Amino acid sequence: MLTARGLIPYRDYAWLQTPLQPFALAPVAWAAGQWAWPALRLVNAGLGWVVVIATVAAARAGDASRRAAWSAGALFAASDVLLFAAGTARNDTLPAACLAVALWLAMRDRGYGRGRAVAIGALLATAAAAKISYALPAAAYGGLALVDRRRPRWVALGAAGPAALVGAIWLIAPAGFAFGVFHFPAHAPAEWFAGRPDKLSAAGKALDLLKFLALGAALPALVAVLRGRPARVPATLLVAGLVAAVLPSPVWRQYLLPALPPLFVLLALRWTTWPPGRAERIAFAVFAAAGLAPSVAAVAGGTGMPAAIREARVLRTALDREGVTGPVATLAPQLLTLAGRVPEPRFATGPFVFRTRAIVPAGMESRLQVVPAPDLPALFGTAPPAAIVTGAERWTAGDPAFDQVLDRWAAAHRYRAVAAGRSVLWVRAITSR
DSSP states (O other), X not given: OTGXXXXXXXXXXXXXXXXXXXXXXXXXXXXXXXXXXXXXXXXXXXXXXXXXXXXXXXXXXXXXXXXXXXXXXXXXXXXHHHHHHHTSSSSSHHHHHXXXXXXXXXXXXXXXXXXXXXXXXXXXXXXXXXXXXXXXXXXXXXXXXXXXTSOHHHHHHHHHHXXXXXXXXXXXXXXXXXXXXXXXXXXHHHHHTTTOHHHHSHHHHHHHHHHHHHSSTHHHHHHHHHTSOOOHHHHHHHHHHHHHHHSSSSOOGGGGGGGHHHHXXXXXXHHHHSOOOHHHHHHHHHHHHHHHHHHHHHHHTTOSHHHHHHHHHHHHHHHHHTTOOSOBEESOHHHHHHTTOOBOGGGTTTHHHHTOSSOSOTTOHHHHTOOOGGGHHHHHHHSOOSEEEEOHHHHTTSOHHHHHHHXXXXXXXXXXXXXXXXXXXXXXXXXXX
């Protein structure tokens, strides 16, 4: 929403990923207006289907049978990793779709044609430009192109365009780029989980990895493909994807997504050569059911977008009634789009930068366009927002303590509290009726 209004990530607001997603989807946000959040979720859902279809096509291009390819694709579609990524407005399915299409082209690339090499390089670099963890699979394919003489110069030519975009954004705001892409991801987890060192330990990461693989057919698929002789291209991307998943601490389920397209391609190829027996089919069905369970539970629980739309309607009524038209400070900026407003740029990252204590370099808050909670009094003292919305941390699996920081500051600075459903709208006296 901010980029659709002409703001540049890293320079005008903090962005904690590589920069492609805001630019790629800003036209969708602009066209959808207040419905940008559900529209972006629909785009992500569509990209999730692209991931699955491209994976099936890659398996077929590698000479997997139709039945094996579609069976592997169905199991992929039932994995919790993909369902979570495709069911949110995150930056996971865009790079995964680029990777899956690149894998399809690579599996078809019998003659290593120039045009196909350029397309593969462009797609893999685009994936890395949307999410940095995809840089490792991209580099792995680049190494494979060198070793196998898959026209590496043409692959590099294709990668040059997305790389140039990333470089240009870095030149515009080098400090913000370094903070969002490297500094924050490297240091914030250690601070946040300081009281839970088990989450960052090797044992904790291994347990999380097994858990996320087991929520779907990825775990038995990995066991199955290790028993065969995996094809070179998907095997290379699988290893790179798994390494990319385990490098960060802690491990989250969406980190495994880069590994899944090549994994299920390899499963389809194995089942073409050695069709699964009855016991193996039952085992895969059980794991697939486990992968569907979290999504079924979420739908049955009545949470998600319908509940958010109801809350946003109440919030919009309150904002309209109080005459608030400008940007709003909140730890739940996604709600503001549905309420017909945009977030105060310093709160574009929601709670993620706000809840940090010592991650933001001293004196860099204004330059990085962020407001950490410890610096709230000093920063808000010079540029207080017209309105503040709190409360969502209580019902969006967040930490209510951080909303309470905003509550206390607003109450101490003569803001007036207005009930807005499960949220609280704090309005400055100059904007009230």
